[in-house]
Amino acid sequence: MPRRLGCRGLEPFRLSIPDAQLTDLRERLRRTRWPERETAPEQGVPLGDLQALCAHWADGYDWRATETRLNAIPQFRTEIDGLGIHFLHARSADPSAFPLIMSHGWPGSVAEYLDVVAPLTRPPAPFHLVIPSLPGYGFSDRPDGPGWGVERIARAWAELMRRLGYERYGAQGTDWGTSVSASLGQQDAEHVAGVHVMPPLAPPDPSTFDDLTDRERDALSALEEGERDSGYNQVHETRPQTVGYGLVDSPAGLCAWIVEKLRAWSDEPLTRDQELDAVMLYWLPGTAASSARLYWESMGDVRERMGGTATDTVDVPAGCTIWPEDNPRPSRRWAERRFTDIRHWSEPPRGGHFAALEQPELFVEEVRAFFSLVR
Numbered sequence: 001m002p003r004r005l006g007c008r009g010l011e012p013f014r015l016s017i018p019d020a021q022l023t024d025l026r027e028r029l030r031r032t033r034w035p036e037r038e039t040a041p042e043q044g045v046p047l048g049d050l051q052a053l054c055a056h057w058a059d060g061y062d063w064r065a066t067e068t069r070l071n072a073i074p075q076f077r078t079e080i081d082g083l084g085i086h087f088l089h090a091r092s093a094d095p096s097a098f099p100l101i102m103s104h105g106w107p108g109s110v111a112e113y114l115d116v117v118a119p120l121t122r123p124p125a126p127f128h129l130v131i132p133s134l135p136g137y138g139f140s141d142r143p144d145g146p147g148w149g150v151e152r153i154a155r156a157w158a159e160l161m162r163r164l165g166y167e168r169y170g171a172q173g174t175d176w177g178t179s180v181s182a183s184l185g186q187q188d189a190e191h192v193a194g195v196h197v198m199p200p201l202a203p204p205d206p207s208t209f210d211d212l213t214d215r216e217r218d219a220l221s222a223l224e225e226g227e228r229d230s231g232y233n234q235v236h237e238t239r240p241q242t243v244g245y246g247l248v249d250s251p252a253g254l255c256a257w258i259v260e261k262l263r264a265w266s267d268e269p270l271t272r273d274q275e276l277d278a279v280m281l282y283w284l285p286g287t288a289a290s291s292a293r294l295y296w297e298s299m300g301d302v303r304e305r306m307g308g309t310a311t312d313t314v315d316v317p318a319g320c321t322i323w324p325e326d327n328p329r330p331s332r333r334w335a336e337r338r339f340t341d342i343r344h345w346s347e348p349p350r351g352g353h354f355a356a357l358e359q360p361e362l363f364v365e366e367v368r369a370f371f372s373l374v375r
Helices: 019-030 047-059 063-071 117-121 150-163 176-187 214-228 231-238 240-249 251-264 272-283 288-307 360-371
Strands: 010-013 075-080 083-090 098-103 127-132 169-174 192-198 318-321 342-346
Touching: 019 047, 019 251, 047 251, 047 272, 063 272, 075 150, 083 117, 083 150, 098 150, 098 176, 098 360, 117 127, 117 360, 127 150, 150 176, 150 288, 169 176, 176 192, 176 288, 192 360, 231 240, 231 251, 231 288, 240 251, 240 288, 251 272, 318 360, 342 360
Parallel strands: 098 127, 098 169, 169 192, 192 318, 318 342
Antiparallel strands: 010 075, 075 083, 083 127
């Protein structure tokens, strides 16, 4: 059993998935009842591709290697606001390192950051990294009632950093982590030195529509294209429980649901093992339904914000990175209406929604570039 660390209520955590759970996964994969092949390529993940990936999952993929990599980073659990929160806590050997909390989204996890932990904790400009699993994701607890939306998660993150003894810190995030980091900057501005968001969630500014740049026209087109690919979003927001039954029960179904987005939102192909690492962090803890509920909790707020009806601003210093294959891709003048103190703006030449996985070196450069201005 995990050992309690004094009055702070932190419990060391180590992954050790039972062999029987991995055997069950392989047996389920081998018994998959497949549909017929697609009749058009735009209908989803091609049957042949998914069958090949699931065959590798059953007979070639090595979960223990990923488990070992995760266990090489100190992990803990602690109860905040009645919920058990799992997190990585990678402290630099440099005691003057800057504390940074990094938040993932869907279909991400703490495993998304495995390639960037070591470089970010080393010179130059090292960080103490805190990387939590969102409530209902990974090895954090699954909320058993409503109310765990973005703002409550941000409050929990502020408490986590306080509990760890960090009085001044930065926040970094992607996907849902962008919203959590922005909310953290709003709610705990006294302690948050700055937020680095990928991308900043800010709506197009109608006052610019008569004077759009080519870059802004491309951004509007990308938003329209994204709406045509938002079926998963609407299902998560409206019926997370219903879709959860199939995804928690069928590894092939879960794999298709997640891998479709990993491939569509990436600039360069991920390896098969990177794809399966992402899926495993949902399969092993059985969090397909609980992770989807965050859309039910907070997607309406995001829609209001992107529709221009929300009026909240983020006034702490902000760094914004716009990856070329991410979406949305607001222009700086659009983003400045919400993020009122942008200190760093960057549009790297390559990278997508999962930048820490796709472009770990560029990701590290972006994080360092912004926080060097506020640390």
